[in-house]
Amino acid sequence: MKEPVYTITDWYDGPRRGVANFDGKPYYYECQWYAGIDAGFEAVPGDYLLTPLDAETYQLALEDWAIWERWEAAFAAGTTTQATHPTLPEDQARHDEIEQVLLTKLVTNLHFCQRATGRFHYIGGKSFVEWTTIL
Template sequence: MKEPVYTMTDWYDGPRKGVANFEGTPHYYECPWYAGIDTGSGELPGHYLLTPLDAETFRLALEDWAIWERWEAAFAAGMTTQDTHPVLPEDRPRHDEIEQLLLSKLVTNPLTCRRAKGAFSYEENKRFVKWAIVL
């Protein structure tokens, strides 16, 4: 079953970190494999660690993503420059506040995470992922 992807906060040859549903509830996903970096780690591309999120962390992640989307839209429209990346100046204080709150919340929890292979797709400007549990 395809699940919605809410954020993609790290990208390297594909999504590496962000928030998406897994089994119908929000999870933080993290791909521990990076091309050319983890050649001896045993991690595989496309495999992710999924950690359940509480409602407050999910809300903060969505708010911060909306801040980034405003920057992206303004950048695409030529209304700001790369110098302001990743947020518009008026959003900087709130982004910085959220970023500090999420530092300890958007992390992989080795006690509660599940390992899954993720296949990401895009349909009509929406992002989806299909997870398959890896044992």
């Protein structure tokens, strides 16, 4: 089943970190191979560790993503430059506040995470992922 991808906060030859649904609930996903996480088993580029998110963290991640999307739209329109990345000046203070919280909340928790392979799809300008649990 295709699940919605809400954020892609790190990209290297594909999504490596962000927030997406897993079994209908928001999770932080992180590519174990890319992050260099030693979870006690061999990691490959398509394997992800999925950590459930609480409602507050999920909402903050969405808010920060919206801040980045405003920057991206302004950059595409030519109304801002790369020098302001990743936020517009008017969003900088809020982004900094959110970022401080998310640094401690958007992390892989090896005690509560699921391991899955992820196949990402892009349909109509939106991102989706199909997870297959790895036992």
